[in-house]
Amino acid sequence: MSILGTRLPYISSLGTHARKRIKCGRVHTYYGKHCNVWRAQPKQASWMVQGILKAQKYFLEAGFQERDVLNMESYSIKTVSQKMRGELPKMDWRRLVRANNRAPKWKSVLNLALTRRLLTKARLAQWGCVESLTCTLCKQGCEDIEHLFFECSYAAAVWSKMLSSQGILRQCMNWQGEVVWAQVQRKGKNSAAQVFRMTLAGSVNYIWQEWNLRLFQGKERNAEGITKQVIRDVHIRGSLFPRLTRKPEELNMYL
Numbered sequence: 001m002s003i004l005g006t007r008l009p010y011i012s013s014l015g016t017h018a019r020k021r022i023k024c025g026r027v028h029t030y031y032g033k034h035c036n037v038w039r040a041q042p043k044q045a046s047w048m049v050q051g052i053l054k055a056q057k058y059f060l061e062a063g064f065q066e067r068d069v070l071n072m073e074s075y076s077i078k079t080v081s082q083k084m085r086g087e088l089p090k091m092d093w094r095r096l097v098r099a100n101n102r103a104p105k106w107k108s109v110l111n112l113a114l115t116r117r118l119l120t121k122a123r124l125a126q127w128g129c130v131e132s133l134t135c136t137l138c139k140q141g142c143e144d145i146e147h148l149f150f151e152c153s154y155a156a157a158v159w160s161k162m163l164s165s166q167g168i169l170r171q172c173m174n175w176q177g178e179v180v181w182a183q184v185q186r187k188g189k190n191s192a193a194q195v196f197r198m199t200l201a202g203s204v205n206y207i208w209q210e211w212n213l214r215l216f217q218g219k220e221r222n223a224e225g226i227t228k229q230v231i232r233d234v235h236i237r238g239s240l241f242p243r244l245t246r247k248p249e250e251l252n253m254y255l
């Protein structure tokens, strides 16, 4: 029976991570009619209701106040998740992925990197699958997404070359910085933007391929070899689009 008749978002899975899944639904509480739900102390409540009321912490982290929550008519998981992660430019990073539709493997690996689901050692360690977090490529840093793209000296050597080959004269940034830069500086359908997206996907793919080669097959390639391979592939894929032909040819100067 509804006593308060108020609505509270329902968080199905609580945790400290910003990406915890949050669901919305009508929740009818069992507290007094004039009780302040936001400050309720649900000592006698079931574990589920306690979980719901403790959701306050996560809404505060996302920047929502009591009034915002109580006035919610609809609820967007995406909106709250984005607010908890911090504001990003409105452009959808999935465009970076879609630009590589003709290269499904590149698209897949880039998507995993963008969503931070690549099984780096830092991620594997969460399941106790690895003992050492030392980077497979440079044998120095702690191997997580930020390190691999592109704090790692090996990965940075590849990406720096790819940047300079496109006339982009700046240092490598961290992964978040590179994604935002691509979203802002290389948006649209012009050839420079499309070639950049291909080189980003190609670089991420070959760096990840190198990681696999070293870890599972004990083989190694140097950064220069990887760079040339990315440029060759971008050239081949770019030649499929007449509009892009000139840009990939410019990259050829670096082969």
Ligand SMILES: [Zn+2]
Binding pocket: 135, 136, 137, 138, 139, 140, 141, 147, 148, 151, 152, 153, 154
């Ligand atoms: Zn490294």
